Each structure stands twice: as C-alpha cells, then as structure tokens.
Amino acid sequence: SLSERLNSVFKKLKGHGRLDEQNIQAGMREVRLALLEADVNYKVVKDFTQRVKERALGQEVLKSLTPGQQVVKIVKEELEELLGGEQQGLDLKAKPPVVIMMVGLQGSGKTTSAGKLALHLKGLKYSPYLVPADVYRPAAIDQLHKLAGDLNMPAYPSTSSDNPVDICMRALEEARQKAYTAVIFDTAGRLHIDETLMQELVSIKEKCSPHEILFVADAMTGQDAVTVAQRFNDLLDITGVVLTKMEGDARGGAALSIKSITNKPIKFVGTGEKLTDLEVFHPDRVASRILGMGDVLTLIEKAQEDMDQDEARAMQEKFQKSKFDLDDFRKQMGRLKKMGSIEGLLKMIPGMGKMRDKLKNVQMPEKEMGKMDAMINSMTRQERSNPKIFNASRKQRVARGSGTTVQDVNQLLTNFDQMQKMMKKMVGKDGQPQLDMNSQ
Ligand code: GDP
Numbered sequence: 129s130l131s132e133r134l135n136s137v138f139k140k141l142k143g144h145g146r147l148d149e150q151n152i153q154a155g156m157r158e159v160r161l162a163l164l165e166a167d168v169n170y171k172v173v174k175d176f177t178q179r180v181k182e183r184a185l186g187q188e189v190l191k192s193l194t195p196g197q198q199v200v201k202i203v204k205e206e207l208e209e210l211l212g213g214e215q216q217g218l219d220l221k222a223k224p225p226v227v228i229m230m231v232g233l234q235g236s237g238k239t240t241s242a243g244k245l246a247l248h249l250k251g252l253k254y255s256p257y258l259v260p261a262d263v264y265r266p267a268a269i270d271q272l273h274k275l276a277g278d279l280n281m282p283a284y285p286s287t288s289s290d291n292p293v294d295i296c297m298r299a300l301e302e303a304r305q306k307a308y309t310a311v312i313f314d315t316a317g318r319l320h321i322d323e324t325l326m327q328e329l330v331s332i333k334e335k336c337s338p339h340e341i342l343f344v345a346d347a348m349t350g351q352d353a354v355t356v357a358q359r360f361n362d363l364l365d366i367t368g369v370v371l372t373k374m375e376g377d378a379r380g381g382a383a384l385s386i387k388s389i390t391n392k393p394i395k396f397v398g399t400g401e402k403l404t405d406l407e408v409f410h411p412d413r414v415a416s417r418i419l420g421m422g423d424v425l426t427l428i429e430k431a432q433e434d435m436d437q438d439e440a441r442a443m444q445e446k447f448q449k450s451k452f453d454l455d456d457f458r459k460q461m462g463r464l465k466k467m468g469s470i471e472g473l474l475k476m477i478p479g480m481g482k483m484r485d486k487l488k489n490v491q492m493p494e495k496e497m498g499k500m501d502a503m504i505n506s507m508t509r510q511e512r513s514n515p516k517i518f519n520a521s522r523k524q525r526v527a528r529g530s531g532t533t534v535q536d537v538n539q540l541l542t543n544f545d546q547m548q549k550m551m552k553k554m555v556g557k558d559g560q561p562q563l564d565m566n567s568q
C-alpha cells in the first residue's frame with residue numbers, strides 16, 4: 129500500500145533527521161504513482177504532490193512518529209482537505225418539502241440511491257415522496273415503485289406516456305397538498321451524455337427549483353465519471369455528489385478527482401445494493417482508503433491517547449512473541465471499550481474486512497465486561513497465560529467460581545483466540561509490525 133511504500137522510502141531516516149528535498153522527492157514519486165493508480169486525475173495529482181512537498185520540506189521529524197509516518201500524515205491531511213475537509217450532509221434548511229433531484233448516467237445508481245436517501249430522510253423524521261421521472265426505460269418506473277413498496281413509502285404514479293417535467297411539477301404540487309416533507313425526483317440517464325436529456329433536466333430544475341441536485345457517479349468508472357461530472361455540473365450547477373459502488377476494491381480516486389474538478393462536496397457513498405447501504409461521506413475514510421491503510425492514523429492516535437509508549441511497546445512485543453495472554457486481552461478489551469465498538473476498531477485496521485465478518489459475533493457490552501472480569505479472576509495464572517490448557521473440568525471450575533456458565537467461558541476463550549489472531553495479523557508476518565507505533 130502507499131503508506132507501506134512511504135514508510136520504506138523514509139526508513140533510513142530515523143530519530144531527529146530532517147525531511148529534505150531528496151528524500152521527499154522520492155516519497156512524492158510513490159505518492160504520484162499511487163494516486164495515478166487510484167485513478168486520480170493527473171492535474172490533481174500534480175498540484176497535490178507540490179503542496180505536500182512544500183509542507184513536508186524542512187520539517188523536523190517528530191519523536192512520536194517515524195519519518196514515513198510523518199509524511200503519511202501530511203499526505204493524509206492534504207487528501208482530506210482535497211476531498212472536502214468537513215463532511216457535509218443534505219442541505220435541509222429549506223422550508224419543506226425539501227426537493228432532491230437525482231441525476232447521472234444510466235446504471236450509476238440513481239434509482240437505488242433515491243430509495244436509500246428516502247430511508248435516510250425517514251430516519252431524520254421526514255416523510256419522503258418518491259417520484260419516478262425516468263419514462264424512457266420500461267422498467268424504471270416499476271423499479272422505483274417497488275423500492276417505495278419495500279420502504280412502505282408513497283410514490284408518484286407516473287406512467288411512461290407522461291412528460292418528465294410535468295411529472296415532477298405535479299408530484300411537487302401533490303407533495304405540498306399531502307404535506308410530504310421531502311420529494312425525490314429519480315430522473316432518466318443514458319449511457320452517454322445526451323443533449324436532449326440534459327435539456328429535460330434543465331427544465332425540471334427551472335420548473336421545480338430543487339434544493340439539492342445530486343450527481344450520482346459509479347466509483348468503478350474512474351476517470352470517465354470525472355468528465356461526466358464536469359458536464360452535469362456545468363449545465364445544472366449540482367449541489368453535491370453521491371458516489372456509488374464504493375464497497376470492495378473501489379479505491380476512491382474518482383472521489384478525489386470529482387471533488388477537486390467540480391468543487392462540489394461528495395455527500396454520500398453507496399456501499400452495496402441494499403437500501404441500508406448508504407453512508408455519509410467521510411473525507412478522512414476515503415483518504416485512508418487511497419493510502420491503503422484503513423484509518424491507521426486515527427487508530428494510532430487513539431491508541432496513543434490512552435496507552436503510554438512503554439506500555440504500547442510491551443504490548444507489541446507480546447504480540448510478536450505470541451505471549452499475548454488473557455490478562456492482556458482484558459486490558460485490550462477495556463481499551464477497546466473506551467475507543468468504541470470492536471467493529472469500529474476493526475474498521476480502522478486495513479485488511480480487516482474479512483476478520484470483521486468473523487468477529488461479528490464478538491460482543492462486548494457493559495455486562496459482558498463484568499462477566500469477563502469475573503471469569504478471568506477465577507482463572508489460575510497458568511490458565512491465563514496459556515489458555516490452551518483449558519479442558520472441561522477447568523472450564524467448569526471457572527464458570528462456578530465466576531457465577532457464569534461453561535458457554536460463557538467458551539465464548540470468552542473464542543473471543544480471546546480471535547483477538548489474538550487479529551493482533552498477530554496487525555503485527556504482521558515475520559514479526560514486522562504493520563502498525564509500527566514505536567519503531568524508533
Ligand atoms: P440508475 O440507472 O442510475 O437508476 O441505476 P440503478 O439504481 O438502477 O442501479 C444500477 C445497478 O447498480 C443496480 O444493479 C443496483 O443494484 C446497483 N447499485 C446501485 N448502487 C450500488 C452500490 O452502492 N453498490 C453496489 N454494489 N451496487 C449498486
């Protein structure tokens with residue numbers, strides 16, 4: 129990943145070295161390649177590396193970070209800035225009904241995103257009205273009606289012989305009468321930009337004055353999405369972007385380019401086909417994704433907040449030597465609780481997607497923490513340091529001693545085992561720490 133590559137470029141520079149022209153140049157070469165690989169527009173890349181270089185130049189290497197990490201940190205901050213800095217949701221200041229118009233090419237995910245947004249708005253106590261305005265594709269109206277049915281929400285009864293501009297105007301009127309507080313227009317898209325269709329969208333905009341015009345882009349289409357975004361923005365002055373199909377391997381380069389070329393915020397990210405697969409866009413997460421390192425920096429920061437350096441080093445050595453025991457597990461769990469859910473933590477670790485599924489059943493709410501304490505207290509020192517020796521009678525003894533059940537003990541041991549595996553993975557193969565918290 130890019131962060132690994134940067135770390136290796138700056139590996140030689142340790143302690144209080146300075147970041148200088150030469151080593152930064154080498155670092156920027158990696159950044160340039162990685163961004164181009166992630167499908168970021170080359171002009172954007174050029175400006176970007178220049179800014180990072182200026183910031184990094186002459187900086188003293190911080191004690192708490194390796195030089196590589198320091199450059200990664202600058203790159204990440206600049207990426208976040210480029211992606212829009214703060215996250216931005218829907219503009220909901222207007223007097224209801226709030227009118228949202230979905231635009232974009234065919235297959236980009238407009239209809240699906242319309243349904244997802246309706247659900248999102250319902251969560252914000254709005255009552256959305258879904259309006260099918262794609263009369264060209266035979267199944268498009270049915271598709272939105274079906275989504276509305278699934279969501280148990282009203283949809284305008286468009287037919288394919290209606291005019292899309294009329295549909296939107298009438299639907300808006302009806303929404304006002306029925307006191308719906310949000311209206312979502314699902315417009316038509318072609319495979320390529322089509323002037324007639326673009327004019328139709330302009331008419332809808334003129335007649336209905338939507339508060340939000342969201343350009344829906346398929347993240348997998350990379351550079352193409354950028355050109356298309358530019359065209360839609362020129363014509364419609366879009367208010368934001370929904371980037372779909374961002375789950376899996378989409379690396380987010382499109383996000384970066386679209387944002388910097390249209391200068392419009394990315395507001396939402398689609399992460400799957402289900403209606404719940406919509407996330408508010410977090411510039412920091414996408415920045416990390418481009419760096420290929422999960423939210424490692426956040427993780428490092430959080431970990432450093434409540435773990436002093438010595439303790440961290442000791443912990444890391446334990447992972448490496450596989451001496452991580454149940455007492456350590458308990459400490460880690462306490463820390464995890466402070467840091468948020470296990471799932472939240474795993475999200476921050478690169479390559480943990482699969483592990484996350486496996487660990488879905490690892491639950492650690494308040495009362496479980498209490499139980500865990502009691503069980504570990506009932507264990508002998510030998511059992512804590514080498515849980516492999518647990519047999520049925522040891523488990524029964526611990527269960528009795530802690531007022532829990534053998535199933536509880538089994539669950540704890542399973543959790544421990546999974547945590548240990550996860551930590552090993554975090555530390556990496558051949559003892560090379562991937563997190564590299566204290567390599568100085
Ligand atoms: P439209 O032509 O722009 O209205 O696009 P649709 O909403 O019909 O979506 C086209 C296809 O993309 C459908 O198969 C959707 O299920 C799928 N899709 C939409 N959003 C996402 C997403 O965020 N992730 C994935 N994996 N698929 C998506």
Ligand code: MG
Nearest residue numbers: 238239262268
């Ligand atoms: Mg559609």
